[in-house]
Amino acid sequence: MSKVVNVAIPGATGNLGTKILDALLKLRNFNVTAIKRVGSNAMVSAPVKVVEVNYESLEMLTAALEGQDVVICALGMGTDASVHNRLIDAAITAKVKRFIPSEFGLDSLNHLTRQLPVYENKLKILNHLEERALKSEITYSYVINSVFLDWGLQNNLILDMSQHKPTIFGSGDEAFSTTTMATAVKALVWILEHYDETKNRVIYVQDAVVTQNKLLAIAKKHSPGVIWEPVHVDLKKMKAESDAKFKQGACDMSTLYSFLLVAIFQEGYGGRLERTDNDILDIKEMTEVEIERMVKAYLPNN
Numbered sequence: 599m600s601k602v603v604n605v606a607i608p609g610a611t612g613n614l615g616t617k618i619l620d621a622l623l624k625l626r627n628f629n630v631t632a633i634k635r636v637g638s639n640a641m642v643s644a645p646v647k648v649v650e651v652n653y654e655s656l657e658m659l660t661a662a663l664e665g666q667d668v669v670i671c672a673l674g675m676g677t678d679a680s681v682h683n684r685l686i687d688a689a690i691t692a693k694v695k696r697f698i699p700s701e702f703g704l705d706s707l708n709h710l711t712r713q714l715p716v717y718e719n720k721l722k723i724l725n726h727l728e729e730r731a732l733k734s735e736i737t738y739s740y741v742i743n744s745v746f747l748d749w750g751l752q753n754n755l756i757l758d759m760s761q762h763k764p765t766i767f768g769s770g771d772e773a774f775s776t777t778t779m780a781t782a783v784k785a786l787v788w789i790l791e792h793y794d795e796t797k798n799r800v801i802y803v804q805d806a807v808v809t810q811n812k813l814l815a816i817a818k819k820h821s822p823g824v825i826w827e828p829v830h831v832d833l834k835k836m837k838a839e840s841d842a843k844f845k846q847g848a849c850d851m852s853t854l855y856s857f858l859l860v861a862i863f864q865e866g867y868g869g870r871l872e873r874t875d876n877d878i879l880d881i882k883e884m885t886e887v888e889i890e891r892m893v894k895a896y897l898p899n900n
Contacts, residue, residue: 602667602696602790608633608651608685609672611640613749614702614779618672619646621783628790633662653681659688668696668790675700679722686727690734696797698789699723701740702782704861707800708868715844716857731798739789740800743782744775744871745862747805747889751896756862757813760898762826767863768833770811774862774869775804778892781881788879802874806884810863816893833864 605622609615610632622628623646632642636650649662663669669689671682682699689697704711706720727738750756756776758764785803789796818826840856862869876883884892 602628602793604629604631604666605668605670605790606631606633606649606663606666606694607670607672608653609674609700610634610646611638611642612672612674614782615672617779617783618670618786621787622790625787631662631666653684656684656688656691659685660691663689663692663694666692666694668698669694670698670786671700673700675703675720679719679726682723683726686723686730686736690730690736693735695735696737696739696793697727698739698741698786699727701742703742703746704744704858705742705802705868705871707742710867711861714857714861714867715849716854716861737797739796739798741782741785741789741803742800742871743777743785743803744869745777746779746782747776747808747892748778748780748896750776751813751893756808757810757817757893759817759896762821762824762898764810764814764817764826764828766810766814766828766830767836767859768831770814770828770830771809772833772863772865772869773807773809775807775871775874777803777805781805784881785875785879801879802871803876803879803881804871804874804883805881806889807870808889812889813893816890817897819890820894820897833860836860837864 605628607615607619610619611634619630619632622630631647631649633649633651634640636652642648651658651662671685686697706717711717712721730736731738745756754760781803785801789801814828836856837860840853843853861867
């Protein structure tokens with residue numbers, strides 16, 4: 599198959615899912631089906647076919663995916679691997695040819711990142727998908743974009759500007775890759791339009807390489823009169839403390855969140871992508887002016 603027509607999006611009502619849905623509908627090249635949980639009050643953002651499913655029912659999921667060429671999973675990373683894997687199994691039963699998992703993030707193929715407990719759930723999904731692909735006709739594509747720049751600023755992940763007391767992990771000069779959700783979606787569309795070329799392939803994309811200190815400097819520039827009081831946290835110490843807690847059985851969000859921060863900011867963990875496919879995607883990295891404009895847009899009271 600070289601042309602994708604029918605695309606299903608589980609998680610179409612989420613932060614990324616809505617952007618994927620809107621982008622595909624604007625192209626008018628695809629028949630898109632939004633899939634959401636039975637009883638969910640979340641509204642689909644566009645006039646499109648909506649199918650409600652029970653994610654615990656393999657039979658219901660299979661019926662929802664009948665006739666689809668591609669499944670783009672936009673379920674959040676907090677969703678248990680069993681749900682994602684059931685979707686994969688349903689896609690195979692329904693004879694879907696391509697499954698794009700909810701990767702869209704840090705490089706989970708990095709050997710250090712793969713050892714972090716916060717990635718255990720995601721690895722169960724990727725391993726299941728790749729194992730099933732060896733024994734069926736299903737294929738896969740991954741989009742790896744490191745940290746979302748817009749979402750990361752809006753939700754205080756890469757720099758908490760809300761109280762002017764951001765936590766700086768490490769020295770603050772650790773470089774990491776960032777990508778806007780719009781660019782990640784552009785990479786996704788490229789995969790759909792280059793179906794054969796992207797069989798069982800990882801696509802790496804980034805908009806910019808930044809540091810926390812660089813983002814903080816921009817924030818300071820555009821908030822005259824504001825006193826900023828950054829708090830530094832030792833990354834190695836934080837990881838050691840989280841390792842100790844995890845060994846004692848702690849699996850709370852705080853502990854897992856610490857591991858995520860290690861993956862983003864600690865050198866060697868893949869927060870900074872070693873390579874990208876920007877050239878073939880025709881994606882140009884953001885200019886300094888564009889990065890500055892993005893940070894300014896998420897400043898408190900801006």
